[in-house]
Amino acid sequence: MPQPTRRAMLALGAAAAVGALAGCAQAPGPGSGSTATATTGASASGRPQPANAPPPAPVDVPPAPPPAPDLVKAPAPHGTIDALPGEGSLLAWTVDDGSSAEVIGAYAAFAAASGTRLTMFVTGTYPAWGENAATLAPLVASGQVQLGNHTWSHADLTTLSDAGIVDELQRTHDFIGDTFGVDARPFFRPPYGFHDDRVDAIAADLGYTVPTLWYGSLSDSGEIPAEMIVDFARQWFLPQHIVIGHLNFPPVTTVFDQLRAIITERGLTTVTLNDVFSSEYHP
Incomplete structure (x- = not known):
């Protein structure tokens, strides 16, 4: 799956409910x-x-989820973002798709063990999301993991009719609400990063006012060696970056400790988009 990179460059480029x-x-x-x-x-x-x-x-008994960073939130913009606002030491680690139940489960276990905050963009057609619902539910409920909308079938929205765009976004919106009890708005990630004014207007009518792109990629939408994923993390895990990874192939699950070490060495704090931005859905 081709990944657009930031601006001109990126366009070429990246419960378990524990009872006492x-x-x-x-x-x-x-x-x-x-x-x-x-x-x-x-x-x-x-x-x-x-x-x-x-x-x-x-x-x-797993540790309680870490509290959200104490940040002064910025209003969510009505338009595209590919980085976090202002100066700082925040990192938005985001992951897409979800064709592998194993990888979704491994990311959830990593988040629970490490306290890493993640934004997961759900492609609703993949059964792996439902298969991991019980594992993800407490992380989603606490806000440590945020769910965003990545359409139902990963179609290029610019090629669809108006009704087709609505269907792609609404079906995944409903799935997230029914399965996890949360509202994914206002953030959606258009597949391949492809969107235009028509797509944005239709999405905004549904409450998805923030097309969410990225400033750097782990480049693992297809299967690549784990060492390359670490190299891409070294390149892109930087302050105020939104970085994209994928929930499709296992190599990334073998280098979580190395990815976390890069974050720690650089003094970065992982955040969800809801940690940084306020909206009517997530004040």
Whole structure:
């Protein structure tokens, strides 16, 4: 899948809901198989106490998601973005498509373990999104992972009829809302970066007022060696950049630690688009 690069150059170029361990301490009753004896002892009330009760089994509780960066948000623009506004040390790591359930799951596990904040642009036709819904749900609910609209079937929107553009955006909008309970507006990523005034106007009528492009790519929409992905990260993981990756092929999942090290070494803070921009959908 060809990736446009920024401006002239880029045009050529890039729940698990964890319950607390709740002990249900209950005195044994008739038929429980427990017998009170002088050796097991009794409580002050005379109720028998279990003998040699095993300790509760350990439960792995993942860390709470990190809080969102304390930023003064800028109003979301009505128009195209390919970078974050102003000066700073923020990085918007965004990922698209989702043809691989394995890669989506690995990104979710990486985000949960590392605290990395991600914006995922959903192509709704891929079943991998539904397959990972339970894993992604707590990350989406906390805001650590933001979902954006990447159309239903990854069609070039500029080639479609007006009704076709509406269908592509609306179907994925509805899927995200029904599956994850969030509103993906106002950010949409036109496939291949292809959009024009007509596409933008129709998308805006649906509430998708921000065509979201990028300033650098991991170039992994197709399968490339993991070492190349690291090289592209070194090139593009820079302050205020929106960088695009893809949820399609496994090599990127083998170098998450190296990608995170680049972010740490450069003093960057990962953010979602909703961390940086305010809108009527995400104040």
